[in-house]
Amino acid sequence: MSGAPCISLEGISKCFGKGEKTVRALDGVSIEIAPGLITGLVGPDGAGKTTLLRIITGLLRPDEGRVAVLGFDATRQPQELAASLGYMPQRFGLYEDLTVAENLDLYADLQGAPKGERAARFSELLHMAGLASFRERLSGNLSGGMKQKLGLVCTLVGSPRLLLLDEPTVGVDPLSRRELWAILFRLRDEKGLSIFVSTSYLEEAERCQQVVLLSKGRLLSVGVPAEIAAQAAGRTFRVESNELGPRALHSRLARMPGVLSSSIEGTAVRVLVAGGSLSGRLEEGGLGGCRAEPVAPRFSDAFLAALGEKEESQGNSRVPGTALAEHPRRSGEDVIVVRDLSRFFGKFEAVKKISFHVRAGEVFSLLGPNGAGKSTTFRMLCGLLPPSSGLARVAGVDLRTGAASARARIGYVAQKFSLYASLTVRQNMQFFARAYGLPPKKQAERIGWAEEEFGLAPYRGADAEALPLGFKQRLALACALLHEPDVLFLDEPTSGMDPFAREELWLRIGEMAQQGVTVLVTTHHLEEAEFCDRLIIIAEGRILAEGSPDEIKAPFRTAQTPEPSMEEAFVRLIERSRGEG
Template sequence: MSEPAVLLRGLGHRYPEQGKGEFALAEVDIAIRSGIITGLAGPDGAGKTTLMRIMAGLLKPSAGSVAVLGLNPVVDAGILHLKVGYMPQKFGLYEDLTVMENLVLYADLRGVGGEARKVQFERLLDFTDLRRFTERLAGKLSGGMKQKLGLACTLIGTPELLLLDEPGVGVDPISRRDLWGMVTSLAKGGMAVVWATAYLDEAERCDELCLMNEGRLIFAGTPAEQIGRMRGRCVQVRNLSGNRRHFLRKALGSTGVVDGVIQGESVRLVLKEGTAMPDAGLMASEAGAKAVPVEPRLEDAFIDLVGGGPDGRSVLAGTMPDVKLPEGVDAEAVIRARELTRKFGDFTATDHVTFDVRRGEIFGLLGPNGAGKSTTFRMMCGLLTPTSGEAQVMGIDLKRSAGEARQKLGYMAQKFSLYGNLGVEQNLLFFSGIYGLKGQAREKKVSQMMESFDLVRYRRTNAGELPLGFKQRLALACALMHEPPLLFLDEPTSGVDPVTRREFWMHINALVDKGVTVMVTTHFMDEAEYCDRIALIYRGRMIAAGPPDALKHQVASDDLPDPTFEDAFIRLIQRDDEAQRDKEGRAT
């Protein structure tokens, strides 16, 4: 058997600011082989990025040994630089350079010139389908195209080891599938690939898997090993006549349940070892409900390994009042869009989109990168002025009174938009002040938010230094300081691990019970199932709308009788592409 591409033994690392005895990595033993994709999975703060940086020669470990392609990453950094491709978590390219200029820069840095450069550029542009965009600024690319450009730049020089740190974050299912296909072909060609991710559906596709938690390796093997041990412990509860959110909350608080999520009109439960079916009392609370065994997923195994998900109770909800609509506001249309259109020059980003959102509803805006959903979302928040059409929240016209409308809503941006050089408490005080809170009411609300989101221990930590999951918690806390009746969430859990994602939705579900109306965008298809209704935006148009289960039913067929929501997303977009091609064909 050939030597592993990467061999880690007793690896440990501690950052200078960490307390005595606290390690970002502790006693990690991993062997990574060439010709396969090795998944490095775990929650935010598990140590994935630290491990990647050590393998890339960017960090010197505090303990243990590292061999990368038979070399020491610290001693042989110059040689290794040409053999390892590292794509960091944050988009590391130059946004004010074009696609081609970025490729040229990386070729210069790696010493690739002459005929070799020309050949590699041709191959990479075809491989990533970026040839059409060579003159476009990197900053103007969609999320999926940015990741493809990042991969292309990383592959210049034909590295033997490819390190990808969460390449699927913020990328839609179609772009993620394309990215996955590209990386799979590289691995089959003999390259050693490490794919770090907080998304367990991505990790499930890997050939081998290293699961991490709190700096330690908790499992090394194949995804199938972990999935297999969960067989017989996963059920989907169907035919729920009552509120599925209420049923989920009861289930998470009952004996025998490790984890649970909403799947359209049903609830999916993971049971404790030795438990074959949900508690009889729980099932009796829903007349006609039926628990059907379903196939386990890697995410089920991970949640089980870390001790289960949250218990369904939201401390936050207890601090929030019930939403009472002002007289004259239509409860069936607290958010309203009519023929909503936005143009940037000759380009139409949103094209005559129409929908209503009811009080206490979760409404999802979904679509591929660059499809127009973010433009639509920003118009409904009052952050962009429509070119034509109508946008209203709580009966207020966003064209005429955007400032007044924004006081009625809480907004959580896609990118972390708080003040990174201010502490957690300072950010909360600042935002509460903006929303008009004063005196004891302000102090009480800040204290409530810190306790509800487990931020007390980070009170004086600068927001920019928080782990990703806690940054997202702080952003949501700031959006809720003024107890808004409407909540706009733009990819609120992008890059966040499964446990933190469940905590977010536990709070959101509880807020909806209080009458809060939620509009959300997401690229996480399982998360879309929490929505009451979804609008699918593509090429600026709304091409489908309805409850998640209804959209799944639209694509069901003999060869796909039980589609996932990701299947529905992809097939509905493919259908629209086919319809457009037919229309263009008839026109010619």
């Protein structure tokens, strides 16, 4: 596109801290972004994405370099720039005790929107976002996806020329993510708006017209997603085995030298290699009998390949197959039994007589849109919320009468990690070990295991709040496993995490399941459902579908789409249920 760039960065560097604690968040970043495009910003945890966006807005001053945005010098003219800029940070400040309309009025005042133009502007934006019928609803009573759309609408009331979005879809269900992206495409196509958006969902970055890749504060690449994906040509394969199941095969392949990334897809494992022959690596790793066929590269493959060898989230921690205690449960035994389970909040029925069961050593997933009842079900099964009616039995204990005893056999990682931010890594583990009632000798033994197993020893004296997101997740999981639970509950544990950290988590989950631990997990990354043995999809408190990933996708196979994705099946199921409703 012709014309001056809407964003021009030249040699941008930024450091935080002093002395030995200095962190270089950005290191000599230079990019130019053309107007009228949707540009994606991706990178692993700690890459510098948020710092870069805040420098572009003028909220942070770079230590070195020049920042020109929409023709303004962002460091010298922040006030002039603000009038033409819309910025939605990760935690956008909606006022939950105000209605949708009142939030719009407030942000219109803050952005100086002309009062005579507000009614038409509000109507246009609310209609575009599907919020027109919710003007008088308190924003605190909106679903997560609706809150994000309202945040976007509030950002747009001042008619900006450039929109900056920092991880706008984190924690948002797939259908709401699609709706939010449809709004972005419409803003680009109909309004000519320039959009710069950071995201941890690589499939979202693939929808952008161009992508900026950052790692450890340095620029890795800028380009069109398809062209970047082509850089991984010849390095992606689909591997199958007649002797090993997908989970065991994934575990073996993930540790193989030269394998940068691996993920379960149906009965096979998809791998990205650093280069060279895969067949030779399979022979050396004792997997010579496996079948490997090349597959077309994706943008995510090129992103991971651009980062080179596995980063700290993979390289600094091995995942030994014997680290967890064996759980001598009979194969096929039901560890979780749910029958006609309901939960009311006042007159509102959040969970409506659902029934399912989970066997020992299974990885079982609860999927659903925001507000579907997943977290309520989760909290009931963890003993944190009493059921209104029905049966909920975990590890042989009826939660209506023995929740406290059941909790001793459960490990739980909450959606927002239950860590004590001001305590160190070691102090957090000591607190949880004592809370689980471990004797002093066992505490020392299990904490030592956790530090080695999760690569936390170098961070034992660091405050939990100072850890990168991937390491916070490691610490939360380590704390949940200190007492060697029979059942592990993970509530959206990968939300906002980079692909390396997500892959590490799912490798650990698979190996824990092989050792007998039963895992119940919720996630909004629907490709992760392929790692599960079975799953249910919930909407409005009811179960829409139950089965293996292949069984869930089967009804949506057509001649045009012989291999539908889990996201496609999920969206179709939710849309169908809403249509019937």
